[in-house]
Amino acid sequence: GAGVSQSPSNKVTEKGKDVELRCDPISGHTALYWYRQSLGQGLEFLIYFQGNSAPDKSGLPSDRFSAERTGGSVSTLTIQRTQQEDSAVYLCASSLDTGTDTEAFFGQGTRLTVV
Amino acid sequence: DAKTTQPNSMESNEEEPVHLPCNHSTISGTDYIHWYRQLPSQGPEYVIHGLTSNVNNRMASLAIAEDRKSSTLILHRATLRDAAVYYCIHPLGGGADGLTFGKGTHLIIQP
Numbered sequence: 001g002a003g004v005s006q007s008p009s010n011k012v013t014e015k016g017k018d019v020e021l022r023c024d025p026i027s028g029h030t031a032l033y034w035y036r037q038s039l040g041q042g043l044e045f046l047i048y049f050q051g052n053s054a055p056d057k058s059g060l061p062s063d064r065f066s067a068e069r070t071g072g073s074v075s076t077l078t079i080q081r082t083q084q085e086d087s088a089v090y091l092c093a094s095s096l097d098t099g100t101d102t103e104a105f106f107g108q109g110t111r112l113t114v115v
Numbered sequence: 116d117a118k119t120t121q122p123n124s125m126e127s128n129e130e131e132p133v134h135l136p137c138n139h140s141t142i143s144g145t146d147y148i149h150w151y152r153q154l155p156s157q158g159p160e161y162v163i164h165g166l167t168s169n170v171n172n173r174m175a176s177l178a179i180a181e182d183r184k185s186s187t188l189i190l191h192r193a194t195l196r197d198a199a200v201y202y203c204i205h206p207l208g209g210g211a212d213g214l215t216f217g218k219g220t221h222l223i224i225q226p
Binding site for chain 2: 033042043045048062091093098100101102103104105106107108109
């Protein structure tokens, strides 16, 4: 596709259930980022991938959060045993690499609501 | 923590120029200065970036101070569609600092 694609666009889940959020980056982009944005708040960095590797997992809020990337392309963010405070928009971005001269492209996000 | 400082909000009138300031006093010699904006209910979008020289593109201009410790994003003729949160960042080479966003400036455009 022409841009970063995220699915689903909206997800409503019951507290305690597991959810998987998917990100399809722009083809050829080696760097991939996940962010979380709660209502009216700024972007909270979660994790980034360079290829299939995630050198920095320090932004993940708890051990219920995990992410993987396979084939240097699609990434999934998994939240286990969801809690109401996990409700937010989850944004994915990709860039050619992690160099400072590189612009990032964002998807439209997945709005997660935990009820 | 974000390494840039921006005003929380600014207000401007439609069809007037807007100058959005950003301080980045800890920037290193090789860090580019990037600006992104986030329109309501959308993901952030790239606006412009530069290293030392002033930069222009179809969306905006970026004026970078000679010491590189500050920059100004210039919207030459604001429209209502420019109302958004504008983020100034200087990404390092990946990692948590690679694309760390602060709170940005909420730009309000009055008709």
